[in-house]
Amino acid sequence: MQAEPSLKVKIGLEVHCQLTALKTKLFCSCSSDYRSSEPNEKVCPVCFGLPGTLPVLNAKAVEYAAMIALALDCKVAPRSLFYRKNYFYPDLPKGFQISQYDKAGGVAIASGGAVEVEGKRVRITRIQLEEDPGKLTYEGTIDKSSYSLVDYNRAGIALVEIVTEPDIEDAKEAKAFLEKLRSTIESLGVSNGELDGAMRCDANISLAGGARVEVKNISSFKEVEKALNYEILRQRTFSGNATSETRHWDERRSITIALRSKEEEQDYRYFPEPDLRPIVLGAEAVARVRSQMPEVADAKASRYAKEFGLSAQLAKELAANKALSSYFEECARLGKGYQEMAGLIVGEMSGGGSVPAPEFVGLVDMVETGSITRAQAKEALREALRGGRRVGDVVKAKGFSAVADEKAIASLVERVVASSPEEALRARADKKTFNYLVGKVLREEPKAQPSVVAKLLARRIAEKKT
Numbered sequence: 449m450q451a452e453p454s455l456k457v458k459i460g461l462e463v464h465c466q467l468t469a470l471k472t473k474l475f476c477s478c479s480s481d482y483r484s485s486e487p488n489e490k491v492c493p494v495c496f497g498l499p500g501t502l503p504v505l506n507a508k509a510v511e512y513a514a515m516i517a518l519a520l521d522c523k524v525a526p527r528s529l530f531y532r533k534n535y536f537y538p539d540l541p542k543g544f545q546i547s548q549y550d551k552a553g554g555v556a557i558a559s560g561g562a563v564e565v566e567g568k569r570v571r572i573t574r575i576q577l578e579e580d581p582g583k584l585t586y587e588g589t590i591d592k593s594s595y596s597l598v599d600y601n602r603a604g605i606a607l608v609e610i611v612t613e614p615d616i617e618d619a620k621e622a623k624a625f626l627e628k629l630r631s632t633i634e635s636l637g638v639s640n641g642e643l644d645g646a647m648r649c650d651a652n653i654s655l656a657g658g659a660r661v662e663v664k665n666i667s668s669f670k671e672v673e674k675a676l677n678y679e680i681l682r683q684r685t686f687s688g689n690a691t692s693e694t695r696h697w698d699e700r701r702s703i704t705i706a707l708r709s710k711e712e713e714q715d716y717r718y719f720p721e722p723d724l725r726p727i728v729l730g731a732e733a734v735a736r737v738r739s740q741m742p743e744v745a746d747a748k749a750s751r752y753a754k755e756f757g758l759s760a761q762l763a764k765e766l767a768a769n770k771a772l773s774s775y776f777e778e779c780a781r782l783g784k785g786y787q788e789m790a791g792l793i794v795g796e797m798s799g800g801g802s803v804p805a806p807e808f809v810g811l812v813d814m815v816e817t818g819s820i821t822r823a824q825a826k827e828a829l830r831e832a833l834r835g836g837r838r839v840g841d842v843v844k845a846k847g848f849s850a851v852a853d854e855k856a857i858a859s860l861v862e863r864v865v866a867s868s869p870e871e872a873l874r875a876r877a878d879k880k881t882f883n884y885l886v887g888k889v890l891r892e893e894p895k896a897q898p899s900v901v902a903k904l905l906a907r908r909i910a911e912k913k914t
């Protein structure tokens with residue numbers, strides 16, 4: 449069968465994010481730390497919806513959901529409702545999930561908003577607060593398994609579901625969106641995406657004119673790109689004539705498999721949850737939540753660009769990593785040379801590990817004042833990170849020093865210009881050739897201070913003679 453490459457792809461995501469910072473579940477006082485427990489240990493009559501029990505809403509969960517909504521530029525509903533989503537499945541002890549609904553009079557906790565990904569806006573349809581179902585474990589694969597094991601410890605864990613419009617056009621874009629979403633949510637401190645299963649994703653995929661296929665059970669963001677690429681290719685081979693259905697992402701075999709024809713909304717028999725009152729979040733409450741919110745990655749990045757003069761790209765990379773950005777702020781209080789500082793932090797410490805801030809600031813200062821080169825600073829830093837030595841000691845032991853003597857460097861520049869006259873001419877207008885020549889000088893004398901080389905080279909090629 450011939451694949452049809454021209455059909456436009458539309459992807460919408462439903463991201464389920466556990467509020468892992470909560471101590472208890474969404475509607476009862478069971479511990480939310482289910483990962484370190486034996487199966488079915490963290491459960492109570494409320495988790496099972498036994499007769500006579502009543503759910504009690506976790507107020508902190510509402511606050512956290514509102515934080516996520518505000519961070520994604522959504523509008524928080526002044527009054528939202530819980531609904532029962534009825535369906536029969538072994539992971540659902542009550543026979544229904546307490547969720548939210550945005551139709552037939554239902555209102556989700558927030559709607560609207562967008563996430564900006566590589567210059568494009570991915571619109572958020574709505575955000576809702578709901579409980580996680582239990583966890584099913586299959587023997588072998590889901591379609592061939594002769595039994596499944598169920599652990600209800602996860603049943604009732606607070607989830608925030610984030611639903612996007614079908615604005616995403618390929619798997620790469622989906623991955624970038626999810627990474628951005630994750631770093632935003634993590635910077636709020638309400639969820640730790642590192643924990644297994646803390647952020648999961650379902651995807652709706654359709655090719656222009658074709659049916660919408662839902663792929664469920666994508667258990668980590670790493671798998672999303674693979675699952676989407678597989679599904680897009682599968683649908684292309686049908687030239688967009690896929691059937692509307694729910695498919696399961698099989699991680700082990702890296703394929704999607706048909707589970708069932710897609711449920712229609714009426715199949716869920718949504719109705720308002722009679723045991724819970726509406727969530728009321730007036731302007732004052734929203735203002736209070738806003739005032740308690742930590743700075744999210746985007747805001748932090750623009751502050752870094754403004755306050756410290758960092759380049760946009762560097763500010764973005766730094767702000768996206770919580771550990772690195774707080775280390776940077778600590779260093780920025782102790783010294784100067786922010787761009788150099790940020791560059792070394794992002795470049796050398798992204799894999800974890802750091803040196804004491806005063807030592808690092810001292811190293812940056814050596815680069816800034818021209819006593820060592822950036823390349824030497826990197827080497828010293830790597831050595832210190834590896835061997836637990838002090839950075840300053842490495843610099844001394846290796847005899848690092850930069851040649852900043854203008855006379856010595858000027859004669860090197862002269863030699864390079866003489867040996868490459870054509871490049872020297874071109875370098876007047878061409879940055880790339882200019883950098884090539886700087887590199888050539890540095891190869892002759894690796895200890896030469898690059899900033900001095902650049903200054904003298906610029907002066908030399910501006911002269912008329914070549």
Ligand SMILES: [Zn+2]
Binds near residue numbers: 478490
């Ligand atoms: Zn419970």
